Amino acid sequence: MTVGRRAARRTALVLLYQWDVTGQELATLFAGEIDPFSRELAEDVVANHSVLDARITAAAYDWTADRLGALERNILRMGILELDRGEVPVEVAIDEAVSLAKRYSSEDAGKLVNGILGRIVKERTP
Numbered sequence: 001m002t003v004g005r006r007a008a009r010r011t012a013l014v015l016l017y018q019w020d021v022t023g024q025e026l027a028t029l030f031a032g033e034i035d036p037f038s039r040e041l042a043e044d045v046v047a048n049h050s051v052l053d054a055r056i057t058a059a060a061y062d063w064t065a066d067r068l069g070a071l072e073r074n075i076l077r078m079g080i081l082e083l084d085r086g087e088v089p090v091e092v093a094i095d096e097a098v099s100l101a102k103r104y105s106s107e108d109a110g111k112l113v114n115g116i117l118g119r120i121v122k123e124r125t126p
Contacts, residue, residue, distance in 0.1 A: 005037060006096065007035075008037040008038040008041070009078065009096055010100070011034065011035060012037075012038040012041040013074055015030070015042045016045055016074040016077070016078070017070050017074055019046060026042060026043060026046050041081065044081055045077045045081060049077060052065075052080050052081070053065035053066070053077070055080055055120060056068070056073070056076050059116045059119040059123070060112075060116050068112075071101070071104055071109070072101060072105060072109050072112060072113060075100045075104075075113055076097070076113060076116055076117065078097065079093055079094065079096070079097030079113065079117050080117070082096070083120065094113075094114060094117045094121070097113050097117055098110045098114045098117075100113075101113040
């Protein structure tokens with residue numbers, strides 16, 4: 001089963017939100033067949049969440065990743081991974097993350113995600 005990347009990101013976000021809030025193993029949250037992109041993205045976030053959270057904290061002035069809402073934190077984690085992978089243009093990775101934040105959280109969450117991911121991109125560009 002293959003779905004579009006946008007839908008796959010939504011699936012990954014739902015899985016990551018459940019994992020983050022419940023503390024259950026990610027594999028126990030899969031129900032039925034999961035798109036390979038969704039599964040890989042979610043598994044990569046879980047495997048690297050401590051490093052990703054440190055990067056979020058470094059880019060979020062006077063704010064730590066653990067103080068963010070679970071939705072925003074996981075959207076940022078996914079966005080950073082997509083930026084690092086380089087499989088989509090930087091603008092697309094940021095736009096997709098901002099769209100998720102606006103759709104599932106709030107307009108302010110979209111601005112927060114945009115600002116943090118923008119700082120991460122600026123800091124890695126010479």
